[in-house]
Amino acid sequence: MATKNRRAAVEATSTDTPVGRLFAVIELASKMGMISAADIVYMLDLPRPTAHRMIATLEGLDFLQKMPVKGKYAVAPKLVGLATAILSSTIVYAPIQTLLATVAQRTGETCGIALMAMGEVEYIASVMGQSPLTLQFQAGQRAPMHCTSSGQVFLANLDAEQLARFLATGPWEATTEFTVTQPRMLADKLRKVKSQGYAKNDSEYISGVVGAAVPIRNREGQVIAALTISAPRSRRSLDEISAMVPTMRTYADRIGRIL
Incomplete structure (x- = not known):
């Protein structure tokens, strides 16, 4: 039930596929302002290694950017x-x-x-x-x-x-x-x-x-x-x-x- 409530809170995009997970992370970042790997793990119910991989992929595409706050990322100008x-x-x-x-x-x-x-x-x-x-x-x-x-x-x-x-x-x-x-x-x-x-x-x-x-x-x-x-x-x-x-x-x- 807790997982279901967390997913509803972010109007969840499907995370059943790699592309779906990427879009779910982008959606989460756009709604929260700044996110961390821990936010992805908790809000999207994804494994921690997957969360770090999603962040690295989106940062490499210039869709997310590292913020001054340690471990936090936000939507980048390109996106x-x-x-x-x-x-x-x-x-x-x-x-x-x-x-x-x-x-x-x-x-x-x-x-x-x-x-x-x-x-x-x-x-x-x-x-x-x-x-x-x-x-x-x-x-x-x-x-x-x-x-x-x-x-x-x-x-x-x-x-x-x-x-x-x-x-x-x-x-x-x-x-x-x-x-x-x-x-x-x-x-x-x-x-x-x-x-x-x-x-x-x-x-x-x-x-x-x-x-x-x-x-x-x-x-x-x-x-x-x-x-x-x-x-x-x-x-x-x-x-x-x-x-x-x-x-x-x-x-x-x-x-x-x-x-």
Whole structure:
């Protein structure tokens, strides 16, 4: 029964074949953030020699990378790039773009989808708003976690251990005079983000730009992406952007069902 519960906790990929075991380890790493051989043994019910062999194979393929924490490994940039490329090149991408276009039409503002990638957020899709004075985020563009609304959505939904590790990397660089750079101040903000279910941003990343982000969850309720919206503060107030959050949530739910 204990083994069955552990496997359910990671929404187990079949480990009956060598390929299945490799994908199960990748899935585990993506959900836990960092893993060790002991995690693989316990969570996937695999022998310790097999766990070490899986890690060595995935590290050799540049899909996992060794972390500063002894014995821990995390998803490597090559695998993150592969996941982004797959999403952008499959039939899944077309309906996502259609939904983004609808959000942009209903709000009149630029919207996009962001993933968490190696300590940053990466925009994988965007649609520009209809106003002549608008913003644009190109697919593949990256931004910091601590000062973007999408990044703060991801951080607010980390477990306590993962969030503590991120906060330990601060203080961070200020990109504007409004950037939150101190870990304690960011932790306070993230508690509010988690409580209200969305993040809002007023010139923390780019001066004169306001924005908001809501989580995109999969069927298991895990945050897998963020839906963002942004506008020049000269044309939209932060309150006006915040009033768009219910619409954003509706479409984030629809995008989550596709992903």
